[in-house]
Amino acid sequence: MEKVNAIGRRKAAVARVYLTEGTGNITIDKRPLDVYFPSSILQYVVKQPLLTLDAAEKYDIVAHLDGGGYKGQAEALRLAIARALVKVDPEDKAALRKEGFMTRDAREVERKKPGRPKARKRFQFSKR
Helix, strand or coil, rough: CCCCEEEEECCCCEEEEEEEECCCCEEEEEEEHHHHCCCCHHHHHHHHHHHHHCCCCEEEEEEECCCHHHHHHHHHHHHHHHHHHHHHHHHHHHHHHHHCCCCCCCCCCCCCCCCCCCCCCCCCCCCC
């Protein structure tokens, strides 16, 4: 198997993933998964597509993350891993879609409006 690459996005985060056959090592920006994401919840989010297909020990993953916060980056990485696994074996797409890992979450931050402190929040009203 050659190197398979895929891209995943979430909010402002972009994840580029390179999947090869291996022993289950996940490296993000030249750091191991548990160093880049110290939270066990985010580590679980990243590994969800692999755990769904029982492929956690079959592939080595090298990822490059850019933009966003840690939650958005973890979910972008999850989408990229799922897309790469489908490129390897298209039969797995149904199982990953059933779990919701193939859908790009399109929710973005609403822009700030002029004359307001945030997108929808207003300054306190003063009658007098």
